Amino acid sequence: ASGTAGAGEGPDNLAGVKRIIAVGSGKGGVGKSTVSANLAVSLAALGWRVGLVDADIFGPSIPLLFGAEGYRPKGAFIPLEAHGVKVMSIGFLVDPAKAVVWRGPMVTGALMQLVRDTQWGPLDALLIDLPPGTGDIQLSLSQRVALTGAVVVTTPQDLALIDVRKATNMFEAVKVPVLGMVENMATFVCPNCGTETDIFGHGGGEREAEAEGVPFLGRIPLTRAIRDASDNGRPIATDPASPEGKAYAAIAAELV
Ligand code: ADP
DSSP, X not given: OOOBTTOOSSOOTTTTBOOEEEEEESXXXXXXXXXHHHHHHHHHHTTOOEEEEEOOTTSOOHHHHTTOTTOOOOSXXXXXXXXXEEEEEHHHHSOHHHHTTSOHHHHHHHHHHHHHHBOOOSBSEEEEEOOSSSSHHHHHHHHHBOOSEEEEEEOSSHHXXXXXXXXXXXHHHTTOOEEEEEEEEEEEEOTTTOOXXXXXXXXXXXXXXXXXXXXXXXXXXXXXXXXXHHHTTOOGGGSTTSHHHHHHHHHHHHHO
């Protein structure tokens, strides 16, 4: 399958890629990158060959999540392989401090290159961790990459839900099927007493998915283990027996 509209000369690095799935969110900080990283690891554990592009130019966190901050591909765009996933990040190539002052078309150009020029080899799925929001960069990328579908991430909070609807609408406007919604930071389970607290409200993501007529893929709790594992460069999904690992695996299973 040709991965991009108007792909240029040279070998098509997306020729062996079966599905391209964007992971988007209406706003930043809802856990889109954390979900992308863990979904990639869970899909790999289910036997898929998985690639992950970190296209979040405003805050490339995939290098940290995969413990690969120092990685610099030399010459050709060879992805890093970590935890069973082929990873390429804008953070491997450019200094994010410089990139944030680029104009939209430059950002889109750099991200297109990242998707198209990386030597992915055969993959069952390539996930793209998009920048947060629904601006011109997200829109151009969604139009120019032949996306199989999109996953949208939200928290149960009203503020996030208003914005996730914009993300769903954006994908629908460019005829990219929304594969489903993930509710992140659902319930907080106190590690000391086990009390469950719905810090950002309860069930908002599921209700929103229903209202928008898109599948609800599942919810991920707000836990310290997720944050710790992320900061240690080892997504929690690498521990499939953990409650969090099971939650990500259940969502991955919805996609295969
Ligand atoms: P985004 O990509 O939407 O900006 P991130 O994935 O970078 O968000 O997550 C923002 C912060 O929240 C990070 O510090 C991350 O470790 C933390 N985080 C994300 N999801 C969870 C969760 N379910 N439980 C605990 N911490 C989380």
